[in-house]
Amino acid sequence: MLWDDFLNSEWHDWRGSGRSEDRLDQPEWIRKWQEAHGLAVERLPDARQLEALKRLRSLMQSMVKLLAAEEPVPELLIEELNQVMEGGPVLRRLVWNGEQYRVRLEAQRSTWEAVMAETAASLARTLAEGDPTRIRICENRDCLWIYYDDTRNRSKRYCDDKLCGNLMKVRRFRAKKKAEAEEPEEPE
Numbered sequence: 148m149l150w151d152d153f154l155n156s157e158w159h160d161w162r163g164s165g166r167s168e169d170r171l172d173q174p175e176w177i178r179k180w181q182e183a184h185g186l187a188v189e190r191l192p193d194a195r196q197l198e199a200l201k202r203l204r205s206l207m208q209s210m211v212k213l214l215a216a217e218e219p220v221p222e223l224l225i226e227e228l229n230q231v232m233e234g235g236p237v238l239r240r241l242v243w244n245g246e247q248y249r250v251r252l253e254a255q256r257s258t259w260e261a262v263m264a265e266t267a268a269s270l271a272r273t274l275a276e277g278d279p280t281r282i283r284i285c286e287n288r289d290c291l292w293i294y295y296d297d298t299r300n301r302s303k304r305y306c307d308d309k310l311c312g313n314l315m316k317v318r319r320f321r322a323k324k325k326a327e328a329e330e331p332e333e334p335e
């Protein structure tokens with residue numbers, strides 16, 4: 148989805164090196180993100196727009212952290228998100244794709260303000276039409292990847308079971324071994 152891709156532009160090395168990257172500072176990342184979501188703006192964001200993008204990201208991160216902890220989102224944050232969405236008025240178009248009717252929303256302008264509005268709206272839609280209790284942050288504290296748990300039994304604890312899931316399993320195993328080794332031996 149648009150919103151979680153955007154939030155994960157703040158990347159943390161899940162292997163625990165402590166390294167992190169702000170991918171909003173990488174023009175190639177921005178281009179790929181735009182292309183993946185059909186966000187048409189010709190020019191890369193200027194300094195002011197980049198700052199606004201990062202502000203939006205922290206706002207959305209705050210909301211997601213609350214949601215992942217099953218806490219309510221304060222009205223103030225909702226209002227801030229609404230203000231960002233005002234920056235991108237859309238036109239509604241009824242389209243027939245040969246199988247079904249859909250209402251397509253088309254941005255009226257190709258600006259960074261419109262991109263930010265779209266991004267904010269993508270989270271708003273998940274909250275309103277999806278299931279906000281499925282929003283998760285990877286339980287590997289080094290990773291903190293944000294995702295939507297769409298598994299049937301809502302049991303997804305890590306962004307990726309093969310990567311973070313495995314790593315945490317290994318860490319738990321080692322911690323257990325270490326604790327066992329440190330325990331004084333029982334007298335016979």
Ligand SMILES: [Zn+2]
Pocket residue numbers: 161285286287290291292305306307311
């Ligand atoms: Zn992870």
